Amino acid sequence: MAASLTFPRTTFAKLSPQPFLLANLSPPDPSLPSTRTNGRHPSQSRVPLVTTSSLSHAHGSAVVRTGDTTVICGVRGEILPVTGIPAYRPRSFTEADDVVAATVERWDELREYDLVVPNIELATGCAPQLLPGVPPSTLAQTLSTRVYELMHTCRLVDVDELRIWYHPARNTQEGGDEKMEEDGGEDEEEEARPELKAYWTLYIDLLFVSLDGNPFDAAWAAVVAALRDTKLPVAKWDVDRDMAICERNAQKGLTVKGLPIACSAAVFLERDQGLHLAQEGRHWVLMDPDRLEDEICQESVTVVVDRSGGETRVRALEKKGGTVVGVEAMREIVGLAERRWEEFSNAMPKK
Amino acid sequence: MTVAAPEANLGILPKSDGSATFKYGGYTVTASVNGPIEAARRDEHPYKAHVDVIVRPAAGAGGTRERHLESLLESSLSQIILVKDFPRCLIQIVLQVESVPANDYVNTKLVQAGINLPIIPALVQTAVLALLSACVPMATTAAAAVIAVVPAGGSTKAVVDPSQRELETAVSSHAFVFTAHGQLLLAESQGDFTMAEWEDAHATANKICCEAAKKDGMEMILDDEKQAGPDLQAFLRSTLEAKVTEDLQWR
Numbered sequence A: 001m002a003a004s005l006t007f008p009r010t011t012f013a014k015l016s017p018q019p020f021l022l023a024n025l026s027p028p029d030p031s032l033p034s035t036r037t038n039g040r041h042p043s044q045s046r047v048p049l050v051t052t053s054s055l056s057h058a059h060g061s062a063v064v065r066t067g068d069t070t071v072i073c074g075v076r077g078e079i080l081p082v083t084g085i086p087a088y089r090p091r092s093f094t095e096a097d098d099v100v101a102a103t104v105e106r107w108d109e110l111r112e113y114d115l116v117v118p119n120i121e122l123a124t125g126c127a128p129q130l131l132p133g134v135p136p137s138t139l140a141q142t143l144s145t146r147v148y149e150l151m152h153t154c155r156l157v158d159v160d161e162l163r164i165w166y167h168p169a170r171n172t173q174e175g176g177d178e179k180m181e182e183d184g185g186e187d188e189e190e191e192a193r194p195e196l197k198a199y200w201t202l203y204i205d206l207l208f209v210s211l212d213g214n215p216f217d218a219a220w221a222a223v224v225a226a227l228r229d230t231k232l233p234v235a236k237w238d239v240d241r242d243m244a245i246c247e248r249n250a251q252k253g254l255t256v257k258g259l260p261i262a263c264s265a266a267v268f269l270e271r272d273q274g275l276h277l278a279q280e281g282r283h284w285v286l287m288d289p290d291r292l293e294d295e296i297c298q299e300s301v302t303v304v305v306d307r308s309g310g311e312t313r314v315r316a317l318e319k320k321g322g323t324v325v326g327v328e329a330m331r332e333i334v335g336l337a338e339r340r341w342e343e344f345s346n347a348m349p350k351k
Numbered sequence B: 001m002t003v004a005a006p007e008a009n010l011g012i013l014p015k016s017d018g019s020a021t022f023k024y025g026g027y028t029v030t031a032s033v034n035g036p037i038e039a040a041r042r043d044e045h046p047y048k049a050h051v052d053v054i055v056r057p058a059a060g061a062g063g064t065r066e067r068h069l070e071s072l073l074e075s076s077l078s079q080i081i082l083v084k085d086f087p088r089c090l091i092q093i094v095l096q097v098e099s100v101p102a103n104d105y106v107n108t109k110l111v112q113a114g115i116n117l118p119i120i121p122a123l124v125q126t127a128v129l130a131l132l133s134a135c136v137p138m139a140t141t142a143a144a145a146v147i148a149v150v151p152a153g154g155s156t157k158a159v160v161d162p163s164q165r166e167l168e169t170a171v172s173s174h175a176f177v178f179t180a181h182g183q184l185l186l187a188e189s190q191g192d193f194t195m196a197e198w199e200d201a202h203a204t205a206n207k208i209c210c211e212a213a214k215k216d217g218m219e220m221i222l223d224d225e226k227q228a229g230p231d232l233q234a235f236l237r238s239t240l241e242a243k244v245t246e247d248l249q250w251r
Helices: A009-015 A017-025 A093-102 A138-154 A175-183 A186-191 A215-229 A291-296 A327-347 B064-080 B117-133 B164-169 B195-215 B232-247
Strands: A048-052 A060-066 A069-081 A116-121 A163-166 A195-210 A231-238 A243-253 A261-269 A283-287 A299-306 A313-320 B007-010 B018-024 B027-038 B050-056 B089-099 B142-152 B155-160 B172-179 B184-193
Touching (some): A009 A017, A048 A215, A048 A327, A060 A215, A069 A215, A069 A231, A069 A243, A116 A138, A138 A215, A138 A299, A138 A313, A138 B064, A138 B184, A195 A215, A215 A261, A215 A299, A261 A291, A261 A327, A313 A327, A313 B064, A327 B195, B007 B117, B007 B232, B018 B117, B064 B089, B064 B184, B117 B172, B117 B184, B117 B232, B142 B164, B142 B195, B155 B195, B184 B195, B195 B232
Parallel strands (some): A116 A195, B050 B089
Antiparallel strands (some): A060 A069, A069 A195, A163 A195, A261 A299, A299 A313, A313 B184, B018 B027, B027 B089, B142 B155, B142 B172, B172 B184
């Protein structure tokens, strides 16, 4: 009879995932180290793999792979004339620099005019529980919101590089006329100021090719890698045709400020009994959770760190769904995130 | 900056199992709670109740931002509600934002995609009050606070319950939700900060949210202990005490 009660690993995992993960994390022999079902140590993350410029029609693209989570990101710039912006607040060329430098008030054009538009598509058949071709799930909407917000709080893209100016013809005319115009007086000097005519809008589309847990880390890394890879054509405003004209061969790379990297962890409780018992029993902090762990664990932490300036700056922190992670545990997770940052910054293609 | 003391009303909606209005720092939120009720087939869980949170913005229809807030609240509230006591049931919490503080300096857009961090405390507080009003069994209560780190002449300082203007200029902003035992239930931070700054903000928020629980309302507040903000656990308790006294008037 005993033989009929044994079944293979995969059946055990499917029948009762929680005890299955627990059995792996606390092996009967105490001398063995606790490993997860995927063979990793609790604090071990999957090796990231970043490839850029794989899409030929996008201005910038990246494929990021961590284990079996694969996400592809494409960045496409579209020209948005200022006449097409409702409630547009014009600004002059000289004002542009003065205002930013002089006052603390940041007139956030990126956010106000929605110049970056990230979208995440999960309904691609990337995981069994996500049906293909359905309206965006809560997870997809939540991820989009987080990516959007993080892009703005990190100020990843400089709005100055997205502006398309109209330089009045005076500057490009030959030397002969210049002398005459200089005699023309102050009125023309006023008129000869460059004028802001259009913006580049960046459409950032993320597609999950396969999802094996931890979608946010991979999605965010893909956004950063794709933006670092983005080259926008040099555009000028043609006043006669009243439209922006891109040069055929000249391109300019986008500068991306810093290198923020997201690092997620899930907390697995030995006894999932609700809060009143959460303090009893052991718990494990699992870095870079896979799909099984994502489903079982209720508490999750995401920290976004940036070490590109030398010291560790935290750019965002989110913790929800439990009470295990306090100040101490958070400090440890940030420590692990620093290690993760090194891994990702090595994996990112050098500029 | 001084903010008016929090205000709350319990049981304002006659038809729902429980309801509450909470007014603080420019935010007014009304919540209704129904439950435990029968869950829809796809939400049914054999061992526990499903907690469904719906957030409705002050203007317009809910978008991706509301979905994000809902998922944050859902995961946190299902930790404090004794969900295992009601298998195959549904506890539905509907939060209607009535008013949000306006920023006089910028014209606000109706639809915004980003995270609305300062609204989290108001939503959590209202949800907890409504759950108490509905007599839904909970392991503990929760209290929440927002801290903004704003630049102040070369250095930075932490501001409790920041105004919209302060949030605009803040280097980093943090929302914390604590249980009555002082455990961190939900944390959401954005901006540019170090872990030391986060720990400071955590300590300040913890003080506001759980001071009453630690002292148990027996000791006197010493003069040198300056309260950084309102004591939210004490507020929760006094609100409920007032409600219970009112309900027992007929005796």
